[in-house]
Amino acid sequence: MPSLSTAAASNAAFSPSYAPVAVFVGGTSGVGQAMAEALARQTDGRAHIILVGRNAGAAARILAGFPKPTDSDEWKHEFVYCDATSMKGVRAVCDELKRRLQRINFLVLTASGPKANSMVECGETEEGLDNHLVMRYFARYLYTRDLLPLLVRAREEGQRAHVMTVLGAGLGFKVPTDDLGLVEARAASWKFLHGAVTSSAAMKGMMRGAAYNDGLVAWFGTKYPQIAFTHIYPGQVATEGKLFYPGWLLTPLSWIVAFMRHVIPQDECAQYMLHALLDAESERGGIYIRDNYGDVVGSHSFPADYQPNFSGDSSSSSAAAAKIGFLNGIPLKGYGGSDVAVARLMEYTEEVLSEI
Ligand SMILES: NC(=O)c1ccc[n+]([C@@H]2O[C@H](COP(=O)([O-])OP(=O)(O)OC[C@H]3O[C@@H](n4cnc5c(N)ncnc54)[C@H](OP(=O)(O)O)[C@@H]3O)[C@@H](O)[C@H]2O)c1
Incomplete structure (x- = not known):
């Protein structure tokens, strides 16, 4: 675990020869805002x-605080x-960005x-x-999938290319194979007052959103080993x-969490997140599961010519393909996917998105 000053010092060493292109989905507040501000500084x-x-006013205030170079027009x-x-909406934004950008170096997904x-x-x-999965997973999947050509281009130019999704890595949530869209869980929800209230469907959404992000990085990381x-x-x-908002019924829980756990300000968190984003190790690509200090819990880099195999034959045994914590036969610490579950999730995701 790096100290805050170590993380900040390593971030301060980032001095690319090119002007990086960074997209912060969720950059109008919270962790995404603080990361964008730290990168701008x-x-x-x-x-x-x-x-x-969505918040244009917040964005204008944040952008106004960025340093404005006077000796360069590369910004x-x-x-x-x-x-x-x-x-x-996400698809339209990706199409617009693909039309007018040459490359993306950093795609940071924090919006929930x-x-x-x-x-x-x-x-x-x-x-x-599902209200939980849409921001925690589907939007992040779509941004990643549709903007990947721009990240590939950055890498082809010898620059950094990094997709980072900030959510719930390494917390032990597993990618399931059933009710992937939580349709059944929502149908079984208990209607109360002005909305559907159920600890089960909402909690499942929270946990699955995190697990699906493991699937997201594993799937694209095996397909694009250079990123x-x-x-x-x-x-x-x-x-x-x-503090975080767990829902009106559980608001006091946020006070208890704040009392019991170490809560840090967003600027401090951003230094650790940026430390992970700019880390020299990830410059060569790979899949990373990281903790709140940016430390690697588990990682793997596949060779550039790697052919992904989620079917459980040749490079991985069928038993390993169904085993949680294994990616194409490779054990990956902190990873909540299995090849079988991730392949099913991806098939399901594509099916759902193709209908919208
Ligand atoms: N904060 C924590 O203690 C904590 C703990 C564990 C995990 N996390 C996870 O870490 C990530 C970052 O946390 P955070 O607290 O900084 O984020 P957050 O408060 O959950 O998200 C804030 C961002 O989400 C955007 N957003 C919300 N609804 C949107 C919508 N419908 N369309 C587009 N953007 C929308 C907001 O932008 P607009 O308002 O401009 O729309 C804002 O930029 C989140 O995924 C969160 O779940 C946070």
């Missing part, structure tokens, strides 16, 4: 930083609107929001996706002084 503003979210700081609960973080309330979006894919846990963070 580190590069003296010489970067193309894109904050994606741009902008806001792009997206409601990430709409897959159509109160509905995705509630431990008691559940529901579904207008497009029929780094990180799933990281931020720890308990007081974002803009606020």
Whole structure:
């Protein structure tokens, strides 16, 4: 575990010869905001930083605080609107970014929001996706999949290319093979007052969202070994002084968590997250499961010509393919997927997204 000053010092050593292009989905508040601000400071503003979210006013305030280089025109700081609960909206933003960007070096996914973080309330979006999974997983999957050509281009130019999803890495959540969209869990939910209230469906959404992110980095990390894919846990963070929101019924829980656990400010968290994002090890690509200090819990780098195998033959045995914590026959600490479960999740995800 690096100290805060060690993490900050290692971030301070990041000095690329090119102006990095960084997209922060969820950069308008919390951990994403603090990471974008730290990167802007580190590069003296010489970067193309894109904050994606809904709150244009917050974005304008954040962007106004970034350093503005006067000796270079290689920079741009902008806001792009997206409601990430709409897959159509996410797709439109990705199409727009692909039209006008040459490359992306860093894609950082932090957006979740109160509905995705509630431990008691559940529901579904207008497009029929689970309220927890839509922001915790589906939007992140779609951003990753659709923006990958731009990350590949950055890597081809000899630059860094890193996708980081900030959620619940290494917490022991497993990728299941049943009820992947939580349709059955929601149907069994208990209706109470003004919404569907069920600890089971909401809690499942919280945990599965985290597990599915393991599947996300594993799937794309095996397909694109030259690019780094990180799933990281931020720890308990007081974002803009606020604690997490577990749902109205459990609000006192956030006070207990704050009392019992070490809660850090978002700027401190951002140093650890940035430390993991800019880490020299991930420069060569690979799959990383990291903790709240940016330390690697488990990682693996496949060779550049690697052919992914999630079917359980040749490189991995069929027993290993069904075993949680193994990726294509390789044991990966902190990883909650199995080849069978991840392949099923990906097939399901593509099926669902193709219908929207
Ligand atoms: N904070 C913690 O203690 C903690 C603990 C464990 C895990 N995590 C996870 O770590 C990640 C980062 O945490 P955080 O507290 O910084 O994030 P957060 O408060 O959950 O998310 C804030 C961001 O999400 C965006 N967002 C919310 N709803 C949106 C929507 N419908 N469309 C587009 N963007 C939307 C917000 O942008 P707009 O308002 O502009 O839409 C904002 O930028 C999250 O995934 C969170 O679940 C956090």
